Amino acid sequence: xxxxxxxxxxxxxxxxxxxxxxxxxxxxxxxxxxxxxxxxxxxxxxxxxxxxxxxxxxxxxxxxxxxxxxxxxxxxxxxxxxxxxxxxxxxxxxxxxxxxxxxxxxxxxxxxxxxxxxxxxxxxxxxxxxxxxxxxxxxxxxx
Numbered sequence: 025x026x027x028x029x030x031x032x033x034x035x036x037x038x039x040x041x042x043x044x045x046x047x048x049x050x051x052x053x054x055x056x057x058x059x060x061x062x063x064x065x066x067x068x069x070x071x072x073x074x075x076x077x078x079x080x081x082x083x084x085x086x087x088x089x090x091x092x093x094x095x096x097x098x099x100x101x102x103x104x105x106x107x108x109x110x111x112x113x114x115x116x117x118x119x120x121x122x123x124x125x126x127x128x129x130x131x132x133x134x135x136x137x138x139x140x141x142x143x144x145x146x147x148x149x150x151x152x153x154x155x156x157x158x159x160x161x162x163x164x165x166x167x
Contacts, residue, residue, distance in 0.1 A: 053105040056161045060090065060097040060113060060136065063167075067117040069097035079110045079149045089116075104161075110152035111138040113165060134167035 060069050068091050072084030086104070090097035092115075114123045114135035124132045136142070141151035154161070 053103040054156065054158055054160050056101040056104050056109070056111075056156065056163070058090075058099050058101075058111060058113070059162075059164045060115075061164070061166060062092045062095050062097055062115060063134070064115075064117075065092045065095065067115055067119050068092060069099070069113055070116050070121070071099050071111060071113040073101050073104070074110045074112065076108060076110075076149055076153070079152065080112060080146060084112075104156055106157050107155075108153050109138075109156055110147075110149055110154070111163075111165060112147060112152070113137075113167070115167060136165040136167040138163060138165060140164075140166050 056073065058071055060071075062069065068089050071088045071090060073086040074080070074084050078085060086101045088099035088101065090099040097115075112135070114131070114133050116122075117133050118124070123135065126132050137147040137152040138154050139152055141147070143151070154163075
């Protein structure tokens with residue numbers, strides 16, 4: 025009797041594990057494709073996808089490095105769940121994986137943010153945020 029109960033329990037447990045693993049590997053969310061026109065093919069473009077809590081304060085929730093080919097860099101973020109997001113990017117001309125600044129604090133490498141709202145001072149969340157639903161998003165960000 026113990027053997028039957030243990031066998032039923034193990035069978036039930038393995039069914040639960042399979043159901044959970046199948047749902048965790050299924051695609052969720054949508055894609056965000058970002059294209060960036062570049063004035064030179066020097067280096068590559070580093071792109072970060074942020075939510076309101078991380079925008080320019082912490083590491084991006086997703087990131088990508090895009091090679092510049094014929095004056096254009098393109099990256100796609102996959103499985104992005106619906107919500108509000110902002111993108112910040114820069115052309116890493118010297119491939120040091122960080123944005124460089126001159127002595128007075130001005131960036132020495134081209135940069136841009138979603139919605140292409142460039143003003144004096146650092147980009148603001150309200151200006152860069154955009155909504156993601158279940159539909160794919162395509163955008164061009166200028167530097």
